[in-house]
Amino acid sequence: MERSCLAVILAAGESTRMKSSMSKVLHPVANRPMIAHVMDVVARTGISSVALIVGRNADEVAKAAGIDGITVEPYLQKERLGTGNAVLAAREAIGRGYDDILVAYGDVPLITEGPLRAAREGLAAGNDVVVIGFHTDRPTGYGRLLVENGELVAIREEKDASEAERAVTWCNSGLMAINGRKALDLLGRIGNDNAKGEFYLTDVVEIARSLGGRTNAVDAPEDELTGCNNRAELAVIERMWQERRRHAMMLAGVSMIAPETVFLSHDTTIAQDVVIEPNVVFGPGVTVETGAVIHAFSHLEGADVKAGATVGPFARLRPGTDLAEGAKVGNFCEVKNAEIGAGAKVNHLTYIGDAFIGAGSNIGAGTITCNYDGVNKHITRIGENSFIGSNSALVAPVSIGDGAYVASGSVITEDVPADALALGRARQETKLERAKIIRERALAFKAAKKKA
Incomplete structure (x- = not known):
């Protein structure tokens, strides 16, 4: 849209009902603050600037709301006198003369750009106020949208509504668009003569009509307008977000055997097949390429899984993990900040941290890269087509050459040349009858304790 637009985002919630030490809008959905979800959607509606109404944790909220290419200015809401008063905290920004003012809320993270664009299009069509509403069979607690002859004539808060008005099931979401050239005048006329003594933003509808303006409403799916006031509602929003994203991925060609048990982050990228x-x-930060298989009970974060690689079951990939094509990380393995080369296998009960493993290498069960000396992290480098025997400890910094073998049970503290065999274990000794003597001694000690 060619029209200029300022988005006013109300994000000054105190988290009273969240029972939280931080601002409500900082609570995460899909590992991302709610306010960031809202900002991402609002930015796609063609806005040029954002006035962010903040309160508690103002600096943290402003940081979480930052988005490339959009100017975000925070404005402190000093008093809690209603939504109309909250929007006017951005009086300076509103007064710059934008074509459109788009009002949204930082705790409505499921909103999509469609209803927001529709509201702006309503302004372009000549309306002074366009409200976003939703139909519901549970209208209790919401303001009602009152329509006559196809036009929105008022929004009635439930406490101020008549019995007939309460029967209306088209409800106010709180989101709306206002003619930017008239916004300050309309907002300045809002009074507080109501049951709560607050300045209701919703009053701009009747005010605009009293001045000869046109007002209208657009509809949006109820689930997109779900707000968050407590942790139970936060869990509902998380569930809805997950269901939406899983569904989109499956339609794009991702197979999920039990989708309701898979949990995604906001930036999870998974290819078809x-x-x-x-x-x-x-x-956060996971990319999975085509043909890969993620087996059950695995946890991935900050990892790149290339085409045809397999993970798990019961595997953990931590940040910095890069699995090349056809690589395998098997059951009860943990990988952190490591590159696993093409076709390499880390099959069982193994920790690989701060390491480079060459293509085609095999890492035996129980192998550990000892990467931490108590102060610093160190690198382990394993060449191509190497074989690391089971129950080996590789004490970094250490390098193992291409084609090298490490004998099972070894502790490797020095570099191993290519094609060499390294043994880092004591020679076995067998003492005949010694086990019998130890066992008899232990049984006698146990018997003596019982008598005592």
Whole structure:
């Protein structure tokens, strides 16, 4: 849209009902603050600037709301006198003369750009106020949209509504668009003669009409307008977000055997023909390429899984993990800040941290890269087509050459040349009858304790 637009985002919630030490809008949905979800959607509606109404944790909220290419100015809401008063905290920004003012809320993270664009289009069509509403069979607690002859004539808060008005099921979401050239005049006329003694933003509808302006409403799906006031509602929003994203991924070609058990992050990227088994959790920063398989009960964060690689079951990939094509990280393995080369296998009960593993190498069960000396992290480098025997400890910094073998049970503290065999273990000794003597001694001690 060619029209200029200022978005006023109300994000000054105190978290009273959240029972939280931080601002409500900082609570995460899909590992991202609610306010960031809202900002991302609002930015796609063609706005040029944002006036962010903040209160508690103002600096943290402003930081979370930052988005590339959009100017975001925070304005402190000093008093809690209603939504109309909150919007006027951005009086300076509103007065700059934008074509459109778009009012949204920082605790409505499921909103999509469609209803917001529709509201702006309503302004372009000549309305002074366009409200976003939703139909519901549970209208209790919401303001009602009152329509006559196809036009919105008023929004009535439930405490001020008549019995007939309370029967209306088209409800106010709180989101709206206002003619930017008239916004300050309309907002300045809002009074507080109501049951709560607050300045209701919703009054701009009747005010605009009293001045000869046109007002209207557009509809949006109820679930997109779900707000968050407590942690139970936060969990509902998380569930709805997850269901939406899983559905989109499956339509794009991702197979999920039990989708309700898979949890995604806001930035999870999964290509078509990936198979995800039950009970998999994706933390932030995960990319999975085509043909990969993520087996059950795996947890991935900050990891790149290339085409045809397999993970799990019961595997953990931590930030900095890069699995090349056809690589495998198997059951009860943990990988952190490591590159696993093409076709390499880390199959069982293994920790790989701060390491480079060459293509085609095999890491035996129980292998540990000892990367931390108590102060600093160190790198382990394993060449291509190497074989690390089971129950080996590789004490970094250390390098193992291409084609090298490390004998099972070894502790490796020095570099191993290519094609060499390294043994880092004591020679076995067998003492005949010694086990019998130890066992008899232990039994005698146990018997003596019982007598005492």
